[in-house]
Amino acid sequence: MTSSTDTLTARQQQALKTRQKLLHAGKETFLEYGFQKATISHIIKKAKTGYGTAYVYFKNKDELFMIIMEDLMNEFYQVAEMPFTPASKEEALEQIKKQVQLFLSLAIKEKEMMSIVKEAIGLSPEIEKAWYDIREKFISRISLDIRYAQQNKLARLNVDAQLVARGWFFSNEMFMWELVQNSTHYSLEEVIHNLTTIYANGLYE
Amino acid sequence: MTSSTDTLTARQQQALKTRQKLLHAGKETFLEYGFQKATISHIIKKAKTGYGTAYVYFKNKDELFMIIMEDLMNEFYQVAEMPFTPASKEEALEQIKKQVQLFLSLAIKEKEMMSIVKEAIGLSPEIEKAWYDIREKFISRISLDIRYAQQNKLARLNVDAQLVARGWFFSNEMFMWELVQNSTHYSLEEVIHNLTTIYANGLYE
Amino acid sequence: MTSSTDTLTARQQQALKTRQKLLHAGKETFLEYGFQKATISHIIKKAKTGYGTAYVYFKNKDELFMIIMEDLMNEFYQVAEMPFTPASKEEALEQIKKQVQLFLSLAIKEKEMMSIVKEAIGLSPEIEKAWYDIREKFISRISLDIRYAQQNKLARLNVDAQLVARGWFFSNEMFMWELVQNSTHYSLEEVIHNLTTIYANGLYE
């Protein structure tokens, strides 16, 4: 908290503000045009900064998008981190339902942005990679849950936790994309009920 | 086997040949460059035809690709049409395993091409649509199977066949893409065993 | 009327029919798409003939259009040929009004086609030339009329008949294009009245 740090902070604050402006303008722009059609030009115009300025803060469009995506992804990470300690098959079912519900609800809450994310995944390897990381995070967490259940003799032992977790997450993820893109007529409840019923009964004994 | 239909116009035969040349050159080009980087220019050079010629037969790159894709997709359609009439839970498990095995094996056999298909799906709405059609075909077929099993009191009745079929196919599809892109270290057998175990035990009583 | 001529006629009739089909399809196509956007491809498809067939009868799109235009142009030629033999200034005014009226009415009657003609003039030197011929025809005829009036001491002598005819026709032509393209709010009557009033009073004494 010396003076030098304060002065620095003053400068940094300006920089931070510029960065925020760009981020904000970026989100609006992506939401308006989609990932592909949004241009850096659009963004800097909306942020009222110079061309080069965007490149001071972000390597390119992909990186700018990924940083915008980050907050959202963090919310997903939090969902992934939910505790899972069922004492019985019934409790497991309950907790699993809860998790699926949270996961899908979050995606639906951020439908518009997730829709752009979906588009961006198909277009940018970097962003695809970022999503794969989220996916792996979820899968690891689910694997842990499965192993916990196996150790407690709740889940069948003749399956590989990792693989089962993968398959399970894949189903969830795909339904998520469909919900996000409004390409399904099923209700959230129906999806959750059916998904978890098969999974929980298949895995738990 | 009468003249008119067989002889059909030496001219048309020439045309057919040209079309085949283009298709062949197209496949090679896509395999070599990937979907995005392959250009019509590459293709006609390889086919040794004039520029406009490609446009006589195909509206654009997407359409050309889709026609090349078609043969492959037909193989998938055949897999989707496999009969499914289990008399018991054990038989069901067996038949399901068989189907998954066929589905994934086909994809692996055509790994290279499927990898390009994956790329193209993210890039061309038309091709995405074509793949979605395949998907729905599979899902419909699986729904039928589930309903059959439900009617024969093999499968649990408190689930929606369509929805379960969707979730089940999604898992399979996602693993398929991973296998195709070599992005998994699991063996085909492991994948099949774990996927079907959960699914069959979850669905069948 | 010998047999050979009849047989020949039979063949020629077929040819004539094909030609007519093309001409008819051409007119429809030009009317539908305009000159520029109409393609030979559109036309032969509508005429249900082969590609090359159009080129058997017409050198190119311009020529095909000009032949379609011909009937219309002939109607203009007829208007241009109208007799003009006034005995007095009043009669001259009357006859001039009549001519303008016929000229503009014809153009309005064929508004749609004339609109395409206008477009084509700007796009094809050949068609521009064809229209220029019509124009010269009118101007020559008007020159004759003026000279007739000059000889009869009806019209002032200190002007060049050719040049006056030109100027007079130009006014008429320009109003004609405006009427054809609906780019004027004046009524036909107003136009005629004002045009002829100035002209007749300027020329006739």
Add this chain to the structure above:
Amino acid sequence: MTSSTDTLTARQQQALKTRQKLLHAGKETFLEYGFQKATISHIIKKAKTGYGTAYVYFKNKDELFMIIMEDLMNEFYQVAEMPFTPASKEEALEQIKKQVQLFLSLAIKEKEMMSIVKEAIGLSPEIEKAWYDIREKFISRISLDIRYAQQNKLARLNVDAQLVARGWFFSNEMFMWELVQNSTHYSLEEVIHNLTTIYANGLYE
């Protein structure tokens, strides 16, 4: 003459210079190739700038052309604005002659460019529009003149000023195009004499 406005950004000066280079090269190119055959590629090569640079300053070829045309059009506008306040029929005739003379002389002075303008009018709706605006400007001004003369009892009252102005300008414009394209053998003087004689005697009493 203060600093801020004058100094304006060495950078902007450079930009302005580039823009001028492009404009200059554009004019040369259009003059050399005509409107249709001139390409942006030709222009940037002559201006020694990068491809995209042209698009920084001008939306497309049409816009570039219109800006080049602008100077010329401004000269026309000035001619259109000439005062007209005759006290007698003779003075009116004199002043009208003067105006026609200025109008046609200007066009002849810029013969080459006007020839390209004529071509461009038939090819680009935007440019056609730009010319139509000039035309309306002239017509409005002439209308005013006619009304002035009518109020002073110099011109006949039984005609519509707007309409007469239109017809009169049309004649002038058409002769102008002919002079510009060398498609007439009449001398400027002959044209002026004949045009104005009819018009002035027709309109003025």
Add this chain to the structure above:
DNA sequence: TATGAATGAGGATTCATTCAT
């Protein structure tokens, strides 16, 4: 006379990114 397969020249335009200031 009729066909239709094959041709290929040709130019506009975008936009992410750089770099000198």
Add this chain to the structure above:
DNA sequence: TATGAATGAATCCTCATTCAT
């Protein structure tokens, strides 16, 4: 830190026309 002028690669697709049959 901020700017913004300049860049230029890279590909699409049309369509009138020909010519061998």
